[in-house]
Amino acid sequence: MKTINRGLAAVTLAGAASISGQAAADSVDRAAFQELFNEPVTTSATGAPQRATEAPVNMTIITQEDIQRSGATDIPGVLEGLANVDVMRSTRGQTDVAIRGYNGGMTPRLLVLVNGRQVYLDHYGMTNWDAIPVQLSEIQQIEVVSGPNTALFGFNAAGGVVNIITYDALRDDIDQVTAAAGTNGYVAGSGVWTMRAADNFGIRVSVGGFDADASDGDDLLSNAGFGYGALDPSARSASLNAVYALSDKTRIEAEATWSLDERLERYQGSLIEGDYETSSLKLALFSDTSLGMFSAQIYSNNLDLTDNLSLGAIRFDNAITVASASLIMKPAPAHTLRVAGEYRMNEYDDGLGTLSYDVYALSGMWNWQATSALSLTSAVRFDTLELEREGDTLPLMPFTNADYSRDFSEWSYNLGAVYKLSDNDSLRFSAARGIGSPSLLEYGFQLPVPPPGPGVTAFYLGDPATAPTIVYNAEIGWDHNIPSINGRLRASLFWQKNEDLRMLGAYSQVFSLVPTVAGTLAGNIGESEMQGFEIGVEGQQGRIHWDAQYSYRDISDDFETLTSPTAQANFEDASPEHVVTGGVMWIGDRWEFGADARYTSETQQFGQGAVLTGLSSVDSYVQLNALAAWRASDTLRLELSGHNLLEEETQTVGVSPVERSVVLTLRSSF
Amino acid sequence: MRLKFVAALVAASMLASAPALATTSERDLQVMARAVGFVEGLPRGNVTVAVVDGPGADAIVAAMGAGVAGGGVTLVPRKVAVGALAGSGARVIIVPEGQGGSHAAIAAAARGLHAVTLSTDMACVNSGNCVVGVAAEPRVEIVVSRAASSANGISFAQAFRVMIREI
Numbered sequence: 001m002k003t004i005n006r007g008l009a010a011v012t013l014a015g016a017a018s019i020s021g022q023a024a025a026d027s028v029d030r031a032a033f034q035e036l037f038n039e040p041v042t043t044s045a046t047g048a049p050q051r052a053t054e055a056p057v058n059m060t061i062i063t064q065e066d067i068q069r070s071g072a073t074d075i076p077g078v079l080e081g082l083a084n085v086d087v088m089r090s091t092r093g094q095t096d097v098a099i100r101g102y103n104g105g106m107t108p109r110l111l112v113l114v115n116g117r118q119v120y121l122d123h124y125g126m127t128n129w130d131a132i133p134v135q136l137s138e139i140q141q142i143e144v145v146s147g148p149n150t151a152l153f154g155f156n157a158a159g160g161v162v163n164i165i166t167y168d169a170l171r172d173d174i175d176q177v178t179a180a181a182g183t184n185g186y187v188a189g190s191g192v193w194t195m196r197a198a199d200n201f202g203i204r205v206s207v208g209g210f211d212a213d214a215s216d217g218d219d220l221l222s223n224a225g226f227g228y229g230a231l232d233p234s235a236r237s238a239s240l241n242a243v244y245a246l247s248d249k250t251r252i253e254a255e256a257t258w259s260l261d262e263r264l265e266r267y268q269g270s271l272i273e274g275d276y277e278t279s280s281l282k283l284a285l286f287s288d289t290s291l292g293m294f295s296a297q298i299y300s301n302n303l304d305l306t307d308n309l310s311l312g313a314i315r316f317d318n319a320i321t322v323a324s325a326s327l328i329m330k331p332a333p334a335h336t337l338r339v340a341g342e343y344r345m346n347e348y349d350d351g352l353g354t355l356s357y358d359v360y361a362l363s364g365m366w367n368w369q370a371t372s373a374l375s376l377t378s379a380v381r382f383d384t385l386e387l388e389r390e391g392d393t394l395p396l397m398p399f400t401n402a403d404y405s406r407d408f409s410e411w412s413y414n415l416g417a418v419y420k421l422s423d424n425d426s427l428r429f430s431a432a433r434g435i436g437s438p439s440l441l442e443y444g445f446q447l448p449v450p451p452p453g454p455g456v457t458a459f460y461l462g463d464p465a466t467a468p469t470i471v472y473n474a475e476i477g478w479d480h481n482i483p484s485i486n487g488r489l490r491a492s493l494f495w496q497k498n499e500d501l502r503m504l505g506a507y508s509q510v511f512s513l514v515p516t517v518a519g520t521l522a523g524n525i526g527e528s529e530m531q532g533f534e535i536g537v538e539g540q541q542g543r544i545h546w547d548a549q550y551s552y553r554d555i556s557d558d559f560e561t562l563t564s565p566t567a568q569a570n571f572e573d574a575s576p577e578h579v580v581t582g583g584v585m586w587i588g589d590r591w592e593f594g595a596d597a598r599y600t601s602e603t604q605q606f607g608q609g610a611v612l613t614g615l616s617s618v619d620s621y622v623q624l625n626a627l628a629a630w631r632a633s634d635t636l637r638l639e640l641s642g643h644n645l646l647e648e649e650t651q652t653v654g655v656s657p658v659e660r661s662v663v664l665t666l667r668s669s670f
Numbered sequence: 671m672r673l674k675f676v677a678a679l680v681a682a683s684m685l686a687s688a689p690a691l692a693t694t695s696e697r698d699l700q701v702m703a704r705a706v707g708f709v710e711g712l713p714r715g716n717v718t719v720a721v722v723d724g725p726g727a728d729a730i731v732a733a734m735g736a737g738v739a740g741g742g743v744t745l746v747p748r749k750v751a752v753g754a755l756a757g758s759g760a761r762v763i764i765v766p767e768g769q770g771g772s773h774a775a776i777a778a779a780a781r782g783l784h785a786v787t788l789s790t791d792m793a794c795v796n797s798g799n800c801v802v803g804v805a806a807e808p809r810v811e812i813v814v815s816r817a818a819s820s821a822n823g824i825s826f827a828q829a830f831r832v833m834i835r836e837i
Contacts, residue, residue: 028829029829032704032707032708032741033829033830033833035704035740035741036701036704036705036707036708036740036741036810036812037810037833038809038810039809039810041833048832049829049832049833050832050833051833053809248710249710288827288828288829289828292828293828293829293832328828328832330828330831330832330836333816333835333836333837334836336832369835372835423808423809424808481808481809483808
């Protein structure tokens with residue numbers, strides 16, 4: 001069912017139609033280029049537009065057609081069709097996604113963006129997928145990069161990148177409403193409207209949301225005495241995107257978004273009620289100049305998060321502002337260059353003071369088409385981060401504001417070579433150094449906690465001395481087109497080393513004896529190494545589309561002794577060693593039927609069931625999904641999707657079991 | 671009679687041993703239409719395209735029918751003799767395979783017209799006589815001659831330039 005056809009997917013879907021020509025300046029007109037090259041194009045590999053088959057990184061592109069045929073109700077559900085993507089559903093409302101293991105929940109290793117604007121939340125270093133203000137029906141494609149791509153995207157593109165690309169408000173006419181209802185109290189709806197106010201002015205508005213019942217697993221956890229009752233998750237979001245073409249060569253884009261999400265989320269030994277409210281504003285300029293493709297953008301993201309813990313409510317107020325500019329040039333026939341600069345201001349208000357950092361970055365990329373068969377790419381980026389804190393601190397706090405005045409500089413690179421062995425075969429070599437910056441909480445969290453004894457003052461703290469995580473990655477990939485099945489085989493072999501992995505609550509420390517001040521401190525916990533391989537094959541014969549993928553990872557941790565009793569870090573046992581996915585779909589004129597399955601091998605997980613400390617075994621499991629869709633007319637589509645059909649409840653790598661569910665969805669395009 | 675028979679045999683053997691003339695397929699023509707959509711300054715909608723008369727021209731005109739659409743333009747074919755190209759006013763010219771002897775003359779006419787010339791005959795592009803070379807199978811390949819595009823005053827959208835092969 002989750003057929004990921006990079007080369008085969010059609011451009012159009014019911015209700016989507018191109019409404020403009022294409023010589024206008026970019027942002028890149030992906031639909032037009034996909035039509036031209038008969039394959040998706042991307043900018044998420046090097047910043048320059050590239051055909052998917054020529055990208056010098058391990059990339060999968062999921063098209064809108066793939067999304068519809070996945071039967072998924074959220075973006076993680078779409079990504080679950082990829083064997084190298086790990087989706088952890090810890091509660092009914094909390095879903096965490098990682099690439100190639102290392103999914104400890106609220107993972108900081110995956111940078112998630114919407115049209116280049118990060119929706120990754122810097123306060124903690126995580127992504128709340130339900131708070132992303134995008135409706136599935138307005139997504140043109142999802143570009144998934146496996147491995148670091150810091151040289152393009154900066155900090156936190158350490159383990160991978162998910163860049164969600166929406167349709168263009170001027171070029172693509174998307175008008176669609178959906179209504180869905182299912183078991184477990186699931187009710188959802190969305191609407192996307194595109195208005196062309198003039199030949200050179202388009203607006204797209206989208207709204208959506210869902211309500212669901214907490215799962216039985218959430219009830220189990222909350223009844224076990226972890227402080228909070230099961231919470232019925234819900235989300236609402238809205239976005240407005242406007243494009244104004246100043247000329248054939250220059251366009252301005254503006255975007256405003258808002259989202260609200262309530263969920264029960266797990267953090268180490270605690271269950272937390274998290275109330276997220278996000279908003280953003282973005283302005284971007286794109287121009288085809290005589291020098292090349294120029295783009296500049298500025299955006300501001302705001303997060304207002306209230307975490308209700310058993311200790312009380314904690315409010316996180318995080319604002320980031322990012323300004324960047326880039327120029328892509330082709331000064332000689334075989335050479336493409338990209339130069340870029342970025343400024344980032346990140347601010348976290350903890351109620352007493354403000355912790356902030358500024359990041360200044362310069363980056364460059366050089367692609368050399370050395371021969372008609374060999375393409376070489378080098379990308380380098382240099383980032384300087386300056387951290388500071390202003391305002392009051394808690395009494396007896398072991399850190400003063402001066403302790404937070406620090407800076408560091410890091411460089412990152414992505415090197416790649418693509419060699420076409422034949423019309424049907426290409427080899428891809430890549431090496432990368434990625435950077436994962438400590439989150440704002442890892443730098444400067446200050447939380448008083450109940451003292452372990454009389455006369456003791458205790459804190460839960462970030463540590464301003466926490467070092468960034470450095471990720472080295474090397475990979476060899478082989479792409480083989482198989483015309484006889486109208487498909488392809490992809491295989492890759494990779495090695496990765498993560499230095500200075502980080503976590504909150506890693507170390508217990510006594511800061512002074514008189515008065516007695518103790519704390520649980522964030523910090524670097526050691527390193528971890530991984531090697532693995534992936535192989536996938538997909539094909540299409542007549543009306544049948546199918547795919548199968550296998551991902552193997554062998555992870556070895558080398559951690560310090562974590563002195564905090566609640567510290568939990570174990571990637572080598574918690575990451576599944578084997579993941580197999582496969583799907584088949586029959587596509588008729590009116591009807592579509594499909595099924596897909598995902599096998600995940602045995603893991604050791606923290607905090608299963610009612611016990612939130614210590615490792616316990618989670619048996620291997622298979623999740624089976626199915627979809628039946630009926631296109632009643634060109635504008636009306638009805639879908640019945642079943643998820644996790646083999647068992648009423650399946651204990652997956654998340655905390656709470658995943659329940660069987662059935663969802664009926666009605667899509668109407670107009 | 672015997673002479674005619676021998677001549678027929680010789681002609682048949684020549685035909686049999688001559689290299690097969692590649693034809694411009696419908697898929698090639700679609701790629702051409704879409705590529706024309708990335709040429710700056712060309713009108714959108716219906717664009718009359720001159721198909722250079724000679725070997726292969728009839729097949730291309732037949733394949734194009736009333737027009738080939740792609741990328742916001744529809745290429746509407748009209749056969750034009752090499753000698754008449756300069757006065758045709760065409761901004762888009764398709765050069766069929768097998769007209770190697772006319773490439774220089776076609777290029778000269780195209781320069782005067784500021785026209786974009788397209789062909790599946792890569793020799794025409796490699797020699798700088800055609801602006802765009804197209805191969806739709808087994809995978810889409812587009813080659814642009816910088817010399818020819820510069821001589822003809824043709825420019826492309828920058829993203830297009832980045833994604834195709836320039837020579």
